[in-house]
Amino acid sequence: MALYGRVALIGLGLIAGSMALAMRRGGLAGHIAGTARTDATRTEALRLGLCDTVHATATEAVAGADLVVLAVPIGAMEGLAAEIAPHLAPGATVTDVGSVKGAVIDAVAPHLPQGVHFIPGHPIAGTEQSGPGAGFAELFDNRWCILTPPEGTDPAAATRLRTLWEGMGARVDEMDAAHHDLVLAVTSHAPHLIAYTMVGVADDLRRVTDSEVIKYSAAGFRDFTRIAASDPTMWRDVFLTNRAATLEILGRFTEELFALQRAIRTGDGEMLHAYFTRTRAIRRGIVEAGQDTDAPDFGRAKTRG
Amino acid sequence: MALYGRVALIGLGLIAGSMALAMRRGGLAGHIAGTARTDATRTEALRLGLCDTVHATATEAVAGADLVVLAVPIGAMEGLAAEIAPHLAPGATVTDVGSVKGAVIDAVAPHLPQGVHFIPGHPIAGTEQSGPGAGFAELFDNRWCILTPPEGTDPAAATRLRTLWEGMGARVDEMDAAHHDLVLAVTSHAPHLIAYTMVGVADDLRRVTDSEVIKYSAAGFRDFTRIAASDPTMWRDVFLTNRAATLEILGRFTEELFALQRAIRTGDGEMLHAYFTRTRAIRRGIVEAGQDTDAPDFGRAKTRG
Ligand SMILES: NC(=O)c1ccc[n+]([C@@H]2O[C@H](COP(=O)([O-])OP(=O)(O)OC[C@H]3O[C@@H](n4cnc5c(N)ncnc54)[C@H](OP(=O)(O)O)[C@@H]3O)[C@@H](O)[C@H]2O)c1
Ligand SMILES: NC(=O)c1ccc[n+]([C@@H]2O[C@H](COP(=O)([O-])OP(=O)(O)OC[C@H]3O[C@@H](n4cnc5c(N)ncnc54)[C@H](OP(=O)(O)O)[C@@H]3O)[C@@H](O)[C@H]2O)c1
Structure with a gap:
């Protein structure tokens, strides 16, 4: 028997699409219902076989669902939570996949009725692509998914959601939302802002023409451009909602960058080498932790493994 | 007939090893002689079939060579130039593969005798790995190699070197050394320093344990760690010798980063999205320029194409 009888995916992009394929692979959901903002995405999701049914509204999608997944940009979550709240089945679990946890909890939790379990989550897996066609079943394999259940969460509901993520290939960790937001500021949010900035600087320099920046990108810059090709709406929302932690890490980064710049200026080769x-x-x-291979990357012909 | 009768490779690491394999693939060199600092590297290069002969000293390696390639860290080039100068065959071409051009020219050119052609070069291709075993024949395929011939360079010698690089799979561009150093500060040197800095910050943060940074690296940080795993000696030398251009670009970067930080602080979502x-x-x-694929990168199982 499937782990959840009816799963409702709100948003049908990279993450929801990958979840749909991973749930099918594992036989984890009886029925997958989905909805997205535009008709184009809904039609595409049906064509790709991500959903059994698609619905024009979130309200219809969540009817009778025992699991509801908010897989939209963070800024859209509050409105959706308010919209679906009156239509949630008693005993249903609501989760999300947003890249920031504190702000999502503040936005979503107040709207949800008693008797519905809210267990926020964040799969640490993604690519720089988006939309329903970007999803693939292996995205979560051997990746971590962080759950941040508030105090007093029903243990059975939490275990069931953990089992779902494990069934989709992930390993599951639990921590509090504030700690999540700090760790992710280090491993994701600050690096993304830095990559966006460096690509912006290159774009601005008129003495170095666009074509040179592109031709000679193989020297390191290429990786920054890949990161900086990530979805603008998703990342705007991440920075606006994980403001404090991101700014704190960027402050530390700037301090450290100044120390290295000083070493370059004064010719302190020993400091740089160390x-x-x-x-x-x-x-x-x-x-060693299996989060990357040590095969040299030179930017061409890659395959999924 | 081979393009060069005898090529001497000074240094037998990633770049020289890849050149050796690419020259063999194209039948471009009659005899490949090599030398490196340590016995271990020389023995390994012979075992891997990179060289026809290896020599304990650069002096012996360059005897009778019509092409000499300096493929060592930039800081080692001046000493080697002084050492080999009296032993260079008249009419020989000396080139290098250093990542900085102005400082290499200042260090090497004054030592070379009349009648020897000095044509500096820089292949824009590499990986984060080093040593003779890291080389592979396809490294330069479809990548750019920049030559910075000083004014008055013998056109026949320059054309011959260009033909060698094209035979190794590369496309060749010419520009002056100062422009090279500025372009590379943007596409390579500043991005590397930034990646080193961000990884250093993560390493310093005691509230975010090492193991968390590693577990959740898939969120963006992973690419920074790959760049920041590059050879410390090579990169120390790059920053010490391309000081002015690197510091200029880092200055622009910091300015821009402050503007984005301000947008985050004030909640200016429109600015961020744009x-x-x-x-x-x-x-x-x-x-589109063929310098990367748009296959999503998620850090596992990659193959060379
Ligand atoms: N991408 C990553 O690397 C990654 C990793 C982990 C977590 N996340 C988180 O996952 C969430 C989704 O990201 P994603 O990469 O899957 O995004 P995506 O590929 O851009 O998909 C977003 C989906 O949300 C829908 N949507 C947007 N606004 C909506 C609204 N007001 N009502 C209903 N549907 C709406 C979009 O519909 P239309 O196509 O019709 O506009 C689309 O189907 C975000 O919160 C992000 O922080 C992303
Ligand atoms: N890696 C890249 O991505 C890249 C790209 C383009 C250009 N470059 C440039 O290419 C050059 C070589 O880089 P690489 O990546 O090939 O480095 P590598 O793999 O670390 O190899 C360096 C080689 O130089 C030898 N060497 C060091 N000091 C020496 C000395 N004093 N006398 C003789 N041999 C010495 C080393 O010998 P031992 O092994 O015996 O110490 C080793 O064989 C550098 O100038 C770098 O700026 C690198």
Whole structure:
């Protein structure tokens, strides 16, 4: 028997699409209902076989669902929570996949009725692409999914959601929302802002023509452009809602950058060499933890494994 | 007939090893002689079939060579130039592959005798790995190699070197050394320093344990760690020798980062969205120019194409 009889996916982009395919792979959902903002996305999701039924409104999608997943940009979550609240089945679980947790909890929790379990989540997996066609069943395999259940969460509901993520290939961690938001500011939000900034600087420099920046991108810049090709709406919402932690990490980053700039200016080769040696160890840890391969990346022909 | 009768590779790491394999693939060199600092590297290069002969000293390696390639960290080039100068064959071409051009020219050119052609070069291709075993024949395929021939360079010698790079799969551009150093500060040197800095910040944060940074690296940070795993000696030398251009670009970067931080602080979502939309276009250009694929990268199982 399926883990959830009826799952409602609100939003049908990269994350929801991948969840749909991973749930099918694992036989985890009896029926997958979905909805998105535009008709184009809904039609595409049906054509791709992501959903059994698509619905014009979130209200219709959630009717009778025992699991509701908010998989939209963070800024859209409050409105949707308010809209679906009166239509949620008693005992249903509501979760989300937003990249920030504190702000999502503040926006969503107040709208949900008694008797509905709200268990926020965030799969640490993604690509720079978006839309229903970007999803694939393996996205979560061997990746972490962080759940931030508020105090007093029903243990059975939490275990069931954890089992779902494990069934989709992920490993599950629990922590409080504030800690999540700080960790992600380090591993994701600050790096994204930095990549956007560096690509913006390159775009601005008139002495270095666009075509040169593109031709010679293989030298390191290329990775920044990939990160900086991520969805503008999603990332605007992330920065606006994880403001404090992101600004704190960026402050630390600037401080450190100034120290390295000073070492360059004064010709302190020893400091630079020691610094660059230290940062290598983290890379080794990531490869050992299975979060990347140590195959050299030179930007061409990649396959999914 | 081979383009060069005898090529001497000084240094036998990633770049020289890839050149050796690419020259063999194209039948471009009659004999490949090599030398490196340590016995271990020399033995390994012979075992891998990179060289026909290896030599304990650069002096022996360059004897009778019509092409000499300096493929060592930038800081080692001046000493080697002084050492080999008296032993260079008349009419030989000396080139290098250093990532900075102005400082290499200042360090090497004064030592070379009349009648030897000095044509500096820089292949815009690499990975984060180093050593003789890291080389592969396809590294330069469809990548750019920049030559910075000083005024008055013998046109026949320049054409011959250009033909070599094209035979190794590369496309060749010419520009002056100062412009090269500015362009590369944008596409490579500043991005590397930024990646090193961000990884250093993550490593420093005691509230976010190492293991969390590693577990959740898939969220963007992972690409920074790959860049920041590059060879410390090579990169120390790059920053010390392309100081002015790197600091100029980092100054622009900081200015821009402050503007984005201010937008986050004041909640200016429109500014952020417009900025993130603009940076997407550069990515499209890079994919269209064949310098990367648009396959989503999620850090696992990659193959060379
Ligand atoms: N991408 C990642 O790397 C990643 C990783 C982990 C978590 N997340 C989080 O996952 C969530 C979704 O991201 P994604 O990458 O899947 O985005 P996506 O591919 O851009 O898809 C977003 C979906 O939300 C729908 N949508 C937007 N506004 C809506 C509204 N007001 N009402 C109903 N549907 C609406 C869109 O519909 P239309 O297509 O019709 O506009 C689309 O189907 C975000 O909160 C993000 O923070 C993303
Ligand atoms: N890696 C890249 O992405 C890249 C891209 C374009 C250009 N470059 C440039 O290419 C050059 C070489 O880089 P690489 O990546 O090939 O480095 P690598 O893999 O670390 O190899 C460097 C080689 O230089 C040798 N060497 C070091 N000091 C020496 C000395 N004093 N005398 C003789 N040999 C010495 C080393 O010998 P041992 O092994 O015996 O120490 C080693 O064989 C650098 O100038 C770099 O700026 C690198």
